[in-house]
Amino acid sequence: MDTIIDISSVLISTPRLTLRPFRPEDLEDFFAYASVPGVGEMAGWPHHETIQDTESILNTFISEKSVLAICIDGRAVGSLGLHSSWANETAEYSHLIIKEIGYVLSKEHWGQGIMPEAVGAVVEYGFNALGIEAFTCSHSPDNKRSQRVIEKSGFSFVRQSKHFSQQLQTSRDTKQYILLRSENPVNLLARYYSASDEELRLEGNHGQVEFLTTMRYIERYLAPGAQVLEIGAGTGRYSRAIADLGYSVQAVELFQSNINSFKEKIKDGQDIALSQANAIDLGIFSDNSFDITLLLGPLYHLFTEEDKHKALSEALRVTKQGGIVFAAYCISDASIVLSGFQRKAFDIAEYIARGKIDPLSFNTVSLPHEDAFELIRKEGIDRLMSKYRVQRLHYIATDLFANYMRDAIDAMGEDEFALYMSYHFSACERQDMVGITHHSLDVFKKE
16 A cells, blocks of 8 residues: 655664755755766656756655655765555555655766665665555666665565656666565665675775774784684675684674675685674584684674673683683764764754754664664773673774874875874874774773
């Protein structure tokens, strides 16, 4: 059945994107991508010839309250609409609340996994917050990019039919897909990792800051013959770097898309054993098995104290007495300052109104049905760790200022970047500075 979905109060954040209602001030950004030949045509409408064309469509988006702007760093780079679905006319699906997803993205962002990330976030929000029971999606047979987005997002092919485009005044074949809430195959986090390239995040000078800092401290504790476990290994960037140093690495990862990518990247001579497992249940490993245990990603995505303690307890259980555990976190203040106040990726006042940010302390609340990342402060990490018999060796701001000045760092030549890294290493454990980092690393010894 069709129903009206008012998106005027919807705000969805992902690690890279904000999806929100269009605003009048989006006009120039909208025209910038909608006027490029081939962008609109792939979605079934002609590219905009004049900014007046764009303004007319923008006003329709705002008044009809059914289309979200896809924003990166506060700039609208695409749209995603919830429309009446072809499935409402079929006997099989007509009893369900269904919306058709239609989308378009600026050409400069094609091939970066942006649209699967946006579609996945809207699907999760629609199922969990809007009461939608199924989503449909369509593409023309020659639009392979859209087909990949739809398939990555878990939709199932239903049929091929004819569709008449009023705007293009043509009839064309259309492949139609559906995703039922009862059959939703992956959650928000799985969608994020199937659509994103974590290794790409660690490329460029600014991404190298975090990677080089983490490896610097890992290497400090790599004794000859050390047995290493990486929990939540992703696509294996750290595991492979450690294996290249001549160490044997056991790696576990939850998501199949990451495992597939990891396997493709393993080189001859790298001693890596890869398994699928969850950080909160490492029953495949015995107690006291590893000299070094890396927990460099799972705590980004565990939203309850119970699950965080399960992951930390499991990491400590499998680590030998006197062994070293590395636990990484995402820090909330950096997100508020950079993504909120500076880049306008989300509305601070709106988050306060929704209870996601405390108006006095500015502490944050992450919600698993909306957010892929759990944000925390050092005092929260200290509270978690107070329950364990461990000795903290280091608390490190692994990227410190890097994300605030990424353009400047990426533009540095080799000598200047080396100088910057020398400064960074001198400051990354300073207690007067660590709170501003985006990612932190807690290093402790099991007593």
